[in-house]
Amino acid sequence: MHIDRTSAVPLHLQIAAHIRGCILRGAFPAGTQFLGSREIARELGCSRTVVLTAWDLLYAEGYLESTPRGSVQVASVATSHAEASPAASPGAAPAHMSNRWRSLLGLDYETNWPSMFAPGAPDISTFPFKEWSRLLRQTWQNPREQECLDLPAEGHPRLRSEIANFLGSVRGLVCSPEEVVVTPGTSGALDFCSRMILDPGDEVWVEEPGFVEARWALTAAGAKLVPIPVDDKGLVVSEGIRRAPRAKLIVVTPSHQYPLGVSMGLERRLELLDWANRNDVWVIEDDYNSEFGHRDSMIASLRSLDREGRVIYFGTFSKIMMPNLRLGYMVANRHFIAGFSKGRARIDVHTSGIGQLALAEFMREGHLLRHLRAMRRVYTSRRRALIEAIAAQMPDDLIVSSAVTGLHLVALFTEAMQARMSDRAAAAALKQAGIHVQPLSQNFLEQPTRQGLVFGYGRLCVEDASPLLARIAACIGSGSRNAPSKSASSSLTARTIKRG
Ligand SMILES: Cc1ncc(COP(=O)(O)O)c(C=O)c1O
Incomplete structure (x- = not known):
């Protein structure tokens, strides 16, 4: 074996790991006897104490035992364990998991x-x-x-x-x-x-x-x-x-x-x-x-x-x-x-x-x-900026669902948008462009009855809303992003579904 003096792993642990590995692989069957500790230490170029410490560890773990004549050999229990699980590799997933x-x-x-x-x-x-x-x-x-x-x-x-x-x-x-x-x-x-x-x-x-x-x-x-x-x-x-x-x-x-x-x-x-x-x-x-x-x-x-x-x-x-x-x-x-x-x-x-x-x-x-009061104002202005940006950049593609509070809103696909692509396809295209928005359909258990995008705005700065929506429109929009912003803001009220 080779021991690595530059490694952070102590020498006795390196020796123990090597011997353990050989036993588990079946390379050292039960009863295999080792040279004396002095001889091993000389061959490896380390002190005898290092070898004895490694032996102590392997005795404690049950891999080694001493013979009546005082030499060290591989214990029989250790090899029966190795034979019982020859394919086991460290870190492999357990075979059984509940159906749930x-x-x-x-x-x-x-x-x-x-x-x-x-x-x-x-x-x-x-x-x-x-x-x-x-x-x-x-x-x-x-x-x-x-x-x-x-x-x-x-x-x-x-x-x-x-x-x-x-x-x-x-x-x-x-x-x-x-x-x-x-x-x-x-x-x-x-x-x-x-x-x-x-x-x-x-x-x-x-x-x-x-x-x-x-x-x-x-x-x-x-x-x-x-x-x-x-x-x-x-x-x-x-x-x-x-x-x-x-x-x-x-x-x-x-x-x-x-x-x-x-x-x-x-x-x-x-x-x-x-x-x-x-x-x-x-x-x-x-x-x-x-x-x-x-x-x-x-x-x-x-x-x-x-x-x-x-x-x-x-x-x-x-x-x-x-x-x-x-x-x-x-x-x-x-x-x-x-x-x-x-x-x-x-x-x-x-x-x-x-x-x-x-x-x-x-x-x-x-x-x-105090924090909550301040954040209410922050989130209200972010929500407004996002709704305005959606209405301005994608009036023919997205309709904002009820958005009166919270940290997110859903922009539902218009029929025209839905005819062009699914929300999963839209989300995938946006992801390619480096913008990660969730498709609404992943919130359905059964066949989705609506398509849309779920926009969080908790971390969206007001000034980023419009440029980001412009990028989204350029990526998945119908091309109506050049609509004048005045008509866009009036369409905002018309296009925001009233909450029930
Ligand atoms: C509907 C809903 N309920 C609850 C939570 C909060 O869950 P938790 O308290 O486990 O963080 C979230 C977080 O996104 C949520 O969207």
């Missing part, structure tokens, strides 16, 4: 996270990192011993209480801290709730088109997803009743349907709740974007219309702060919370405690509200 996990891997979805047009990405350039890092330092400088041990499965009591206050003032949702659970974001909460509520094969209503990431957690829980169409008043409840009358769970985004952006009308909300109550069905309300809306124009959440504790309300800090925090919350009735927390404590104990107390202080000191 396999179906998860089979789902095709392209995220465009680094793109300017990523739908859920917030702008963090003005995030108050100074305050955030001060509070992280402060809360960790001298923590109470109890807080370094396990937290309650429901989350830090101070954070639960701040979230309840926040929901009351920002969302008009009245709840007590005992009804709040701190979650690892919406995706994580959905993972736990679907395992808690569903047995494999149970039916779930999901919106069509809908939030693909929600479907992943449901799929991993073995749920049978039943796509229910969304029209300009939100989820079509009557279709849900027709398609899956025995569903156990409904997952909806009523305030700002993902991705179309429509808001579910009151009548539909009451119809949904009424059916869920009569059929003992849980409803998950993903209220992912409503903090960006204004209270005056906000429609009451499903949770606040719910008199029977049927609705499990999800919120997230991914958009009003940043997604890598992996922090969100859930509001539900106390019985549900008790069952949830007890079960969850047995799976992953609780959401990471690293940021919980700092976040509670961040909220208590008012930094979150």
Whole structure:
């Protein structure tokens, strides 16, 4: 063997790795005896201690044993292991995976996270990192011993209480801290709730088109997803009743349907709740974007219309702060919370405690509200700039669907555009040109009934909107991008579908 003195790997580990490899390959069968350590050290040009340290390691791992006469030989157990798995190569995927996990891997979805047009990405350039890092330092400088041990499965009591206050003032949702659970974001909460509520094969209503990431957690829980169409008043409840009358769970985004952006009308909300109550069905309300809306124009959440504790309300800090925090919350009735927390404590104990107390202080000191107010203005002007740029550059190709709040909008294809190309073809052509926009059709489970592009604008600077749309129009547009901007801005109102 050759030993490499320039390598960062210590010599004894290099020797041990070489001998181990030979044994596993079957090159040194059981009983193979080695020369004495002095002789090996001389041949390799290293100290005897290096060889003895390597031997110690291989003894401990069970590859070597000593003979009654004190020499070193390959142990029989080691070779039987090598024979049993001759083809095993380090890092190879395990042969068995559950069907649920396999179906998860089979789902095709392209995220465009680094793109300017990523739908859920917030702008963090003005995030108050100074305050955030001060509070992280402060809360960790001298923590109470109890807080370094396990937290309650429901989350830090101070954070639960701040979230309840926040929901009351920002969302008009009245709840007590005992009804709040701190979650690892919406995706994580959905993972736990679907395992808690569903047995494999149970039916779930999901919106069509809908939030693909929600479907992943449901799929991993073995749920049978039943796509229910969304029209300009939100989820079509009557279709849900027709398609899956025995569903156990409904997952909806009523305030700002993902991705179309429509808001579910009151009548539909009451119809949904009424059916869920009569059929003992849980409803998950993903209220992912409503903090960006204004209270005056906000429609009451499903949770606040719910008199029977049927609705499990999800919120997230991914958009009003940043997604890598992996922090969100859930509001539900106390019985549900008790069952949830007890079960969850047995799976992953609780959401990471690293940021919980700092976040509670961040909220208590008012930094979150201040940041949110500032970002509402920023996102409103970005949305307006994007809508104007779409209307100016592609009036005959794209129609902006309901776009009143949030961080993204959908530009639906006109019939003429649809006749020219599919949204997947458009997205592929744009990607070639270095612009990464998601096709609407990837949000459908079944045959897409609409074509369009999903534009995130959280990170889109106002001044970039028009040049970027000009590039998009040059790449996939019908050539009408030279329309005068005056007529374009009047077509904006006409071409923006009113929210339901
Ligand atoms: C509809 C919807 N719900 C929730 C979320 C947030 O998910 P999480 O809290 O897991 O980051 C997103 C993020 O893109 C979303 O689009």
